[in-house]
Amino acid sequence: MGVVGQPVKRKEDRRLITGYGEFLEDIKLPGMLYAVFVRSPLAHGKIVSIDTSEAENYPGVVAVFTAKDLEGKVNDNPVAWIVPDSNQADVKRPLLARDKVRFMGEPVAVVIAESRQAAYDAAELVYVDYEDLPAVVQADEAVKDGAPLVHEHVPNNIALKWHVKGGDVEKAFSEADRIIKQRIHIHRAAPVPLEPRGAVAKYNPGKDKLTVWVTTQNAHIHRFLLSVILNEPEHKIRVITPDVGGGFGAKIPVYIEEAVVSFAAMQLKRPVKWVETRSEHFVSSIHGRDFIGELEFAVKNDGKILGIRGKNYGNLGAYYSTISPGCVTVLHGLILPGTYDIQAFDYEMYGVFTNTAPTDADRGAGRPEALFFLERMVDIIAQELGLDPVEVRKKNLLPPGENIKTVTGLVYDSADYQKAMNKALEIADYEGLRKQQEELRKECRYIGIGVVSHIDICGFAPSKVVGAVGLQAGQWESAIVRVHPTGKVTIVSGASPHGQGSDTTYSQIVSDILGIPIEDIELVYGDTDAVQMGWGTYGSRGAATGGTAVAKAAKKVFEKAKMLAAHFLETEEENLEFKDGVFIRKDNPEKKITIQDVALQANVAWNLPEGVEPGLEAEVFYDPSNFTYPFGTHICVVEVDPETGQVDFLKYLAVDDAGNILNPLLADGQVQGGIVHGIGHSMYEAIVYSEDGQLLTGSFNEYALPKAHLVPHIENHYTITPSNVNELGVKGIGEAGAIAAQVCVANAIIDALKPFGIKHLDSPYTPARIWKAIQEAKQNGGNA
Amino acid sequence: MIPATFECYRPKTVDEALSLISQYKDEAKVLAGGQSLIPMMKLRFARYPVIIDIGGLDELRFIKEEDGKIKIGALTKHREVEKSELISSKIPVLSYCASEIADIQVRNMGTIGGSLAHADPSADFPPVMLVLEADVVAKSQNGERTISVKDLFVSVFETSLKEDELLTEVQIPIPDNNMKFGYKKFPHPATGFAVVNCAVGLKMNGNTVEDIRVAFGGMTTSPYRDYELEEKLKGKELNDSLIEEVSDSIGEGKDIISDYYADADYRKHVAKTFFKRLANELRGS
Numbered sequence A: 001m002g003v004v005g006q007p008v009k010r011k012e013d014r015r016l017i018t019g020y021g022e023f024l025e026d027i028k029l030p031g032m033l034y035a036v037f038v039r040s041p042l043a044h045g046k047i048v049s050i051d052t053s054e055a056e057n058y059p060g061v062v063a064v065f066t067a068k069d070l071e072g073k074v075n076d077n078p079v080a081w082i083v084p085d086s087n088q089a090d091v092k093r094p095l096l097a098r099d100k101v102r103f104m105g106e107p108v109a110v111v112i113a114e115s116r117q118a119a120y121d122a123a124e125l126v127y128v129d130y131e132d133l134p135a136v137v138q139a140d141e142a143v144k145d146g147a148p149l150v151h152e153h154v155p156n157n158i159a160l161k162w163h164v165k166g167g168d169v170e171k172a173f174s175e176a177d178r179i180i181k182q183r184i185h186i187h188r189a190a191p192v193p194l195e196p197r198g199a200v201a202k203y204n205p206g207k208d209k210l211t212v213w214v215t216t217q218n219a220h221i222h223r224f225l226l227s228v229i230l231n232e233p234e235h236k237i238r239v240i241t242p243d244v245g246g247g248f249g250a251k252i253p254v255y256i257e258e259a260v261v262s263f264a265a266m267q268l269k270r271p272v273k274w275v276e277t278r279s280e281h282f283v284s285s286i287h288g289r290d291f292i293g294e295l296e297f298a299v300k301n302d303g304k305i306l307g308i309r310g311k312n313y314g315n316l317g318a319y320y321s322t323i324s325p326g327c328v329t330v331l332h333g334l335i336l337p338g339t340y341d342i343q344a345f346d347y348e349m350y351g352v353f354t355n356t357a358p359t360d361a362d363r364g365a366g367r368p369e370a371l372f373f374l375e376r377m378v379d380i381i382a383q384e385l386g387l388d389p390v391e392v393r394k395k396n397l398l399p400p401g402e403n404i405k406t407v408t409g410l411v412y413d414s415a416d417y418q419k420a421m422n423k424a425l426e427i428a429d430y431e432g433l434r435k436q437q438e439e440l441r442k443e444c445r446y447i448g449i450g451v452v453s454h455i456d457i458c459g460f461a462p463s464k465v466v467g468a469v470g471l472q473a474g475q476w477e478s479a480i481v482r483v484h485p486t487g488k489v490t491i492v493s494g495a496s497p498h499g500q501g502s503d504t505t506y507s508q509i510v511s512d513i514l515g516i517p518i519e520d521i522e523l524v525y526g527d528t529d530a531v532q533m534g535w536g537t538y539g540s541r542g543a544a545t546g547g548t549a550v551a552k553a554a555k556k557v558f559e560k561a562k563m564l565a566a567h568f569l570e571t572e573e574e575n576l577e578f579k580d581g582v583f584i585r586k587d588n589p590e591k592k593i594t595i596q597d598v599a600l601q602a603n604v605a606w607n608l609p610e611g612v613e614p615g616l617e618a619e620v621f622y623d624p625s626n627f628t629y630p631f632g633t634h635i636c637v638v639e640v641d642p643e644t645g646q647v648d649f650l651k652y653l654a655v656d657d658a659g660n661i662l663n664p665l666l667a668d669g670q671v672q673g674g675i676v677h678g679i680g681h682s683m684y685e686a687i688v689y690s691e692d693g694q695l696l697t698g699s700f701n702e703y704a705l706p707k708a709h710l711v712p713h714i715e716n717h718y719t720i721t722p723s724n725v726n727e728l729g730v731k732g733i734g735e736a737g738a739i740a741a742q743v744c745v746a747n748a749i750i751d752a753l754k755p756f757g758i759k760h761l762d763s764p765y766t767p768a769r770i771w772k773a774i775q776e777a778k779q780n781g782g783n784a
Numbered sequence B: 001m002i003p004a005t006f007e008c009y010r011p012k013t014v015d016e017a018l019s020l021i022s023q024y025k026d027e028a029k030v031l032a033g034g035q036s037l038i039p040m041m042k043l044r045f046a047r048y049p050v051i052i053d054i055g056g057l058d059e060l061r062f063i064k065e066e067d068g069k070i071k072i073g074a075l076t077k078h079r080e081v082e083k084s085e086l087i088s089s090k091i092p093v094l095s096y097c098a099s100e101i102a103d104i105q106v107r108n109m110g111t112i113g114g115s116l117a118h119a120d121p122s123a124d125f126p127p128v129m130l131v132l133e134a135d136v137v138a139k140s141q142n143g144e145r146t147i148s149v150k151d152l153f154v155s156v157f158e159t160s161l162k163e164d165e166l167l168t169e170v171q172i173p174i175p176d177n178n179m180k181f182g183y184k185k186f187p188h189p190a191t192g193f194a195v196v197n198c199a200v201g202l203k204m205n206g207n208t209v210e211d212i213r214v215a216f217g218g219m220t221t222s223p224y225r226d227y228e229l230e231e232k233l234k235g236k237e238l239n240d241s242l243i244e245e246v247s248d249s250i251g252e253g254k255d256i257i258s259d260y261y262a263d264a265d266y267r268k269h270v271a272k273t274f275f276k277r278l279a280n281e282l283r284g285s
């Protein structure tokens, strides 16, 4: 039996837990300087003047740069997603604010000093005179005529508009018994990785070589964009990824700070380091969510959904972030019909500029928002029609199958949504829960049951397709499997794990194919001078793309090893058996050779067959034929205290189907982490701006990440419906939990409030909001 | 963030600390457990040229019973208050209150003196100290005085301690056995600090309220005793409708804290709910 599918403990944990991780903050170079950014306190303002003289004269300060110093030397930060047919406005972000600041926290200047202390002290001595301008923070306000303009040349702050239409929408809505409408705001939150962002840049003028260590999920994308920004050729830039303490999307984008630090290092010819503080992280790292949906569902009285019509205002913040245009459109709209058989679809997506920090991918990137809209709507439909929400779901679920074409043009690789749902309902004893709910209501106790059928788009994926929808990149993945003379293995992957455990899972894959123990296998990634081109880790693509590339490379290696083994054992390949890393002649089991010996012979090349190249390694560039679509059913049970609005968890049960599972321990970890993320985003975490664009939740004093005592015990279960896209049969499991949980919790809480006549409530589900909703419902005659 | 530059002294005795304090006056700030001061310095909300780290003054780290009082040294950690057998046997509500503060890491560092001197309107100890009618001892080079906790809190992060005074001790009269105490907190999910907290002491004579003390935190700039409410209940027969009736006045006419997480209406409502629940629990219904 192989190690794939076994609960192998993470190889990386011993090192990380015992403090031997090597994070960005650990990097100290001789002669290193420190950068601190001077950030705008205003959400919107004209820069009248900047006085840097006092800061420049502060002891220890080496340089102060503003936009003026960058002029003509660098380019603005480009956006890497240009959505076709969306009229996408041309907005590039200056590295340091020019003329105007557009959100609280936008850098206006950078102070470079001999010590961090001096840099912080001097940053306070940069005096910027602003002329206050009116700000707009909410997307549906920003599109109104007369709203303040974030960029003068972008009317109504509409950055882009993308329309997806499929099926006969008119017919669906004319045949409907009811049209159910709801406006839903999924509030802004943030990915909040444990480790904040940072960069260290070093320039060697002799080699004209820039080395940038950066907290990232995708080093090669950084190299590419830094080369564009800095006018430095790509081969003269080396981007290195140290250990990264979580990303969740926050470390996909190429941020202006790392470009400024690189510029400074090149100018000053000394290494420069910048590590953001947590407060800086909140004002200037990307945020997520903040979509306002206006949805209409055409339904039959029996709960059958005929069609969806609607629009979405996705808040982009003040500038594009690297892939944000895709998050509010492609990654969102196409999956909106979810696991349901919905044949008519008409959806307009707007990307809107506001005076807030830029948004981008936050664990799920557009898909959690889609599922939130969809699964909230299904519950509302059930309530309007007096049906059980599970009944409505079952009525609409797509039948099991493969290559299911949806109304939006996606092709679901493999599906058995009923199986996952039935399993969840059975384990949770759904009928029993509903009875218990009835009983408790008689005692004025309010429990709520949330059930969601979730789906994710993962394994990014066919480069042709992502190119067609506007991503200015490919999405294939690469791997080298290199067997050293001693039979130890290095995997070189274009993926870039930062907590996923790919060192472990990739080793498992290689171990099974080559019969080499996982301790003898190591993963190298995230260094553009050491690693062939690749696209990084995000979008739950680590296993489906990176893992498949590894498997393919290992198989190529195996084929060569087998060929060589046959040569060394003087027989035909067909006459070989391979067991536990040893090639054995079937006709003469005494004659055998270990794969390690084959590796040695391959590397010394003393006796290779005619025409065979030395070495034992293979490189694969793997471009998948399709995305993968993991799915499942989650069930959440809560009790709401109607007097205080406080929520208690009674149960959280997840049935996930991510195809084959490489490592059940890691899968549980990913799903549980995702669920905690989703619960956090639903109930505790909120990025809140005042009307004039001041961030009100800019530290851990206000921004509540879920702590252990704030989340329930999570029961993990699985169904397995292998993907037909890749040979591993894997789909992806990094985001599914977050996508499902955010709306599952919402549905549970709102289900508990049903006796008060409440149909919908926008997130975050804080006790105060829940209590207010109950008070209002009571005033409107709802009773419990 | 990192704090602005400062000089740091670490006195070994209370006398040495007092002399440093009187020397540097408002240039200096005392550092105890650092759980409130250090975050404020790192955010540069507070900056002081001189820090006097009193963390090593073991003479201010004690819990003892004397003259019918529990005396707690200012540098006693929250965790020590929580775990003290003396306190849990004599004043269980105080152990419970300490156990509600933040998490174990913070409780292992934060001190009772620091908590009271910091005067955070959302801290755990103040309402409980108010209903226990505790005193604090303030020491300076000029001598020592006792301040009733009800006179200690002036406003947010502001107490009646003088510039040159060190809070050295908290004294809590061991309550009458017949007075029962309860404490409830609505913790902010980010920090554990109270959105609203409420402490009640209740002494019943049959169905009649013989004595009652009620205090709230998280509501206004300082934690407060609600004497008006107490007066409405003293000598009265306690029943549901009276509790309901008097609770209506809680927070009325006061400038209640309001933020995005919990506005004034909600805070008042929670304060009322907590008071009602505590009154019911303590009267044993």
Ligand SMILES: Cc1cc2nc3c(=O)[nH]c(=O)nc-3n(C[C@H](O)[C@H](O)[C@H](O)COP(=O)(O)OP(=O)(O)OC[C@H]3O[C@@H](n4cnc5c(N)ncnc54)[C@H](O)[C@@H]3O)c2cc1C
Binding pocket: B029, B030, B031, B032, B033, B034, B035, B036, B037, B038, B039, B074, B075, B078, B100, B101, B102, B103, B106, B109, B110, B111, B112, B113, B114, B115, B116, B117, B118, B120, B122, B123, B124, B125, B161, B165, B166, B167, B168, B191, B192, B193, B194
């Ligand atoms: C994450 C986190 C969560 C928290 N949650 C809670 C909570 O749920 N409930 C709660 O009540 N508290 C909470 N706290 C605050 C914690 O209890 C602090 O320890 C306490 O408020 C201050 O005590 P300290 O010893 O740390 O004081 P320090 O931070 O050292 O000092 C605080 C202030 O008091 C002054 N001071 C300290 N000691 C004396 C003295 N002996 N005489 C005169 N002045 C003095 C200092 O000069 C300073 O101004 C939390 C803190 C953190 C970091």
